[in-house]
Amino acid sequence: MIKEDLPNCADYVVPVRDCLDIISGKWKLPILGALIQGKKRFKELERSIINITPRMLSKELRELEINQMVKRTVYDTVPVTVEYELTPYGHSLRNVLNEMRAWGIQHRKRIMGTAIPNEVVPTEDLDLVEEEIKS
Amino acid sequence: MIKEDLPNCADYVVPVRDCLDIISGKWKLPILGALIQGKKRFKELERSIINITPRMLSKELRELEINQMVKRTVYDTVPVTVEYELTPYGHSLRNVLNEMRAWGIQHRKRIMGTAIPNEVVPTEDLDLVEEEIKS
DNA sequence: TTAGTTGCTATCATGAAGTATACCGATATA
DNA sequence: TATATCGGTATACTTCATGATAGCAACTAA
Helix, strand or coil: CCCCCCCHHHHHHHHHHHHHHHHHCCCCCHHHHHHHHCCHHHHHHHHHCCCCCCHHHHHHHHHHCCCCCCCEEEECCCCCEEEEEEHHHHHCCHHHHHHHHHHHHEEEEEEEECCCCCCCCCCCCHHHHHHHHCC | CCCCCCCHHHHHHHHHHHHHHHHCCCCCCHHHHHHHCCCEEHHHHHHHCCCCCCCHHHHHHHHHCCCCCCEEECCCCCEEEEEECCHHHHHHHHHHHHHHHHHHHHHHHHHHHHCCCCCCCCHHHHHHHHHHHHC
16 A cells, blocks of 8 residues: 555644644643733742642743743842743734634533533543632 | 733633643544545545554544534445544634644744644645635 | 455553652741 | 742652554455
């Protein structure tokens, strides 16, 4: 069997996955959500994002920084101060996120008839829902 | 236009996560990409999506069906014939995917200075897609 | 008889993603 | 003296998504 053409539309799949990689993972969205409100220090992020460990926070911030979504600034104070903020480029995700958010809102309504879940939605992370709602 | 100021954590994170859950995972995008071209049978999908196992194909199709992205039709032939196709609702992901695709393309250019991904098979699929969706 | 087709499912193995916990050096506060 | 703060790292562990392989219940074609 010689492989035929258009196996899976790389032209369509690849860029979408590139975008997806930036915002996927358990903590990228909460981090972006926190930073969208303004610059924050490491501990501030750690406190505002419920249940995140410093290891994950550090790792995810580093990835966001590599992808130029986030700028990290170190101030020579004692103890050291490190500030994280969205770059202007990071804000370019807003259109994407707004599209996803709009779609997600109507999807939740469509699937379960109400916008705020107490029970089950397919593939939804209920812990996250509860924690975010409490905050 | 949604909101100029992005909302608080839960209002912002939860719907985006809902949307993300539909299209995340290793195989959802290739499956959607294949089905965007038109209805296909199980074995057709299995052959056209390189390296997917029947286990994963079955599982991902079931999830897409639960979320009303995909319609499954069984014909009483021998051997049995099963057709999968995007629902009209499934096509509503198009705006989201187009936003992500556009962002992904410019991001790849920005990060690596060139738009050449790993194993691209250039196709005209997006134009095809858009024209098919219009009908 | 043997092998192939269809659309799956069951079982087990693996690897990646995420968690838990402890720790760092320099300073400040109780 | 003891503890807390800052921004993390190191190590080990667990959990979850995915992979590999085999098989099923009908048939059909050679």
